[in-house]
Amino acid sequence: MTIHADPPALFNASRYRPPRIAVIVATKGRPAATPWVLALLARQTVRPDLVIFSASQEADVGACEGETLTVRRLYGPPGLPTQRNRGIDALPPEIDYVVFFDDDFAPGRHWIEQCRQVFHSQRAVIGLSGRTLRDGAAGRPVSWSEAFDIVGRAEDEAVEPVSLDACNSLYGCNMAYRVDAIRGVRFDERLVLYGWLEDQDFSRRLVVADRGELVRCHQMLGVHLGLSGGRVSGRKFGYSQVANAIYLYRKGVLSRKEAASNIFRAISVNFVKSMKPEPHLDRRGRLIGNFIGVAEICSGSVNPERAARL
Secondary structure, three states: OEEEOOOHHHOOOOOOOOOOEEEEEEOOOOOOHHHHHHHHHHOOOOOOOEEEEEEOOHHHHOOOOOOOOOEEEEEOOOOHHHHHHHHHHOOOOOOOEEEEEEOOEEEOOOHHHHHHHHHHHOOOEEEEEEEEEEEHHHOOOOOHHHHHHHHHHHOOOOOOOOEEEEEOOOOOOEEEEEHHHHOOOOOOOOOOOOOOOHHHHHHHHHHHOOOOEEEEEEEEEEEEOOOOOOOOOHHHHHHHHHHHHHHHHHHOOOOHHHHHHHHHHHHHHHHHHHOOOOOOOOHHHHHHHHHHHHHHHHHOOOOHHHHHHO
């Protein structure tokens, strides 16, 4: 289903108060990414009112010299769901919309403006993701300079009318929510470390709770770099690919078919690519982690927290 949102003309200063927007970036082991992230947010046609870096230590965040944005740094236990929850808990009460970007995501300069437009014109929409032009996490990693070039070329595309596709979950590297719609809801911290499938779990629980609709907006462009720095070990990641899918099936978030499909796809891809692994990914470690997870399914001992102890 495709929805056409109302045009930006809705933003008439005489009758519209712009909502306040915060961006939460969970980061670990990638201090060099901070200046790039801030540069991309500073060039937004609608700048965020607050940027929160949620990290495990000061060394994760890196330098913020010359920043022109309001930036807050938070430190605490690592783990993507935990770090995102820490950011949510720190949101000021006046924030209306919250955006979650990975620390290796490069948004086009209209991303936040289009996000604001969709929320304003589509009252039933409570969460949305954009269109990922290149996903380095699913293939060859993309450099920051290359990402700038990709989004820069794509920004010449027409931005009207905004087209939306209904969906039942959002992609965690770039997603946004109405703050009112996520009150009392948090990312599941049992999905430790990288938090595999935490984005599907969080967004689907909102739909199940009948809080509103989720959409993908084709004009909210971006590139997911898929950088290797800061990633968890292959064995831990591979275990999470299996354990988290089973956990979310038992939780009722994924169907039996979806959980089985996730596990089969992970094992198949890791097996095939382990024959000639990419230099930036530990495919053999992931495959070993997959097999450990499958063995524990058979023994009845599989649980997502075990990934941290492998």
